[in-house]
Amino acid sequence: MKKVNVSICTGTTCYLMGAAHLLLLDEMLDPYLRDHVEIRGVHCLGFCNDETKGKAPFVQVDDQVITNANITKVLDTVREILETES
Ligand code: FES
Numbered sequence: 001m002k003k004v005n006v007s008i009c010t011g012t013t014c015y016l017m018g019a020a021h022l023l024l025l026d027e028m029l030d031p032y033l034r035d036h037v038e039i040r041g042v043h044c045l046g047f048c049n050d051e052t053k054g055k056a057p058f059v060q061v062d063d064q065v066i067t068n069a070n071i072t073k074v075l076d077t078v079r080e081i082l083e084t085e086s
Pocket of ligand 1: 010011012013014043044045046047048049056058
C-alpha cells in the first residue's frame, strides 16, 4: 500500500514555532489515514535559514513543503495527495 510520507521538522526553529504541536498529528488521524500516512520527526530541513522559503514550522509531505504548518494544512495536503493518486 502506498503511503504518504510526512516529515515534521523538529529542528530548534521549527520546534519553537509550533512543531511540537504538530507531533500530535499521529493521534488525530482517522483509521483510514493512519494506514496511509507515515509520520516521522526529522532534523532541520534547511529551510529556516532561507527567508524566501517562508515561515517555520516546516513540514514536508512527499515532495511538497508546507510552510507555517499546522495540523489542518498537513491533513489537507495528505488528503489531496491520496485523492489524486486513487
Ligand atoms: S529548524 Fe526546521 S527547517 Fe530548520
